[in-house]
Amino acid sequence: MNRYIKQVDQFAAAPMFFSAVFFLVFVAGTLHLSNVESPGIVLDICNWCLFLLYPLFILEAVVHLALGSPRWKFNLLYCLIPPLRICARDQMTGRAIWFPILAWQEVTDEFREKIQKSFSAPMLIIALLVLPLFAVEHYWQKQIESSPILADMTALATGLIWFAFTLEFTVMISIEEKRLEYCRKHWIDLAVICLPMIAFMRALRLAQLTKTARVFRLKSLVIKLYRALLVLEVINRILHRNPEKRIARLEVVLAEKEREIEGIKAEMAFLSEKIAVKSLQNAENPAQQSITRKAA
Template identity: 30%
Template sequence: MNMDIKASKGRIIEAVNACDNPYLLLQMEKLLKREGMLGPIGEMVAEFPVLLEEEPPRDKIIQTHLSAPDQNKLSRYDSIATPIFFFLGLIMLMLAAAILNAISQADVNLNVAIFQGTVVRMYLFGWLVYVGDFIVLLVLARQTHRKLATGEFIFRVAALLFPPMRMASRHIQQVELIWIPLYGWSLSNEGLLKLIKRKFSIPMIVIALLIIPVLLIEWQFYDQVSAYLNTDLTFLLDLVQAFIWMAFASEFILMISISNEKVEYAQKNWIDIAIILLPFISFVRTIRIFKIARLTQLARGYKLRGLLMKARQGFVFASFFYRILTIKPDFQINRLRKQLVKNQKEREMIEEDLIELYKALKMENKI
């Protein structure tokens, strides 16, 4: 052990002498200043060598256009079906956007009612296709005596509740693989996540920008624009908002499917979640409205739906400005620096917890 420490010191000293990176030298200096406080952790490693185990390196290598898994009938079926269901998922997402926006309207005329009915029937037909796909998977798994990946199986069950989720599902047996247009079967890792995020960045800014003319027309210039175009703008504005919602939903579904840290990704992108979920809240409220008899409660229901629509527009507006800011170098540097400081504080707090645990164990004579 002493030889290992001596050799490690020698390597570090050589590296420090050869290092001209001021940032790296500053980090080492800060860490060495805490050497006295971290002494108990140095004692802990004798009893708990797990503290010295190195973490596996981050997987940032982008691997795309990989061979489709075809080890058995189940694997081959999913390799063929997944690309098909990606595009079918986009269609289902379009239908969901149309349904949610149509139901969010306060005034429902005959044409809107007919449109709603047609879209709902199309959505239900698509849902039956997903049910059939799920049944085929179960049958093939039984025939081939193959086990379905638990996490992906749960994801497929969830996709029965909201079929567009299937568009970004991973392979049912090789869950490290995901199919993406233009890239084919790809390794789902940090490198792929960054690549797709970079590809989405500019298009999503442009799409979020569409909310500005929508807000201006709805709040200030509706009558003027409607008179100039000689048409009712309600359908057009709803169409634009449905497109915005679909874009945010498709990006989020794809990105969270690629991410291996789904909870962390969801926490960082809570604005996108709010944009996606608010129409569903309005939808649930609408169902409840149908059961309300008194007109005053009905009016409150419509008022709440209006507030939810405005809230969604506000979140899209906020998302637009945030995405704009994230491409500015100064903003990015300040944001990432704050994140570094936060992470360092969290690390120090964890180390302090380790020290407290070690002291408690010593008091109880357990080590």
């Protein structure tokens, strides 16, 4: 049975990785095109693509459930949140992740550092694209509002930025050991990712209960807050490129590792002492038994 589980892992790795990436692309399109006052056919395409891709995640979960895979519960999670499938670990050990070009790689500190570096420069460029995009939206506001094509293009550009941030966060949170600590340090990224989704669900609910005008007032407020978070993210990305700050962060990491090493040494010393005492007791017991027999 383990052989079949490994074969399914090998066969599904690439198709499911790209399916999850495309699913995230279409989610980005749906979230941001829904903010357009008169969404066109592009929004319908995104919704239909999501509808067609989703059964793949259900099918994979059913297969692993039928095979009794050790990590089949994670596939149920991927059915709830398909983009998390991007960095699914192997079913047998849970220590390896599949990436394009790299193929299967064991998650180690070196691998985490490599992935983080590969995201660093592209994400800084994408973050800087926020500024000209906002400038276009500000100076060409009337033209964008009067042209559905321009409105769709600006929404898709914003969606692309959201997609990049979400992809990076999904990958990094999947390979990090201290995930809560990572979320705490990257709370701006988390806010940038979650705000459009919360606003979409809220607007959807309001659209069913109240007038359309109130929905668009909410969308306008959310868009302003979202832009502020993106600008804050740009500043944060630039500051993190500062080598002095990088050294300070590495010093903190080094101090944590040194404390862990000291803790391991202390535990080893305690166990060694415990073994020595036990060995001494075992050596004394035969001698005491021999003296007792002679006395008897």
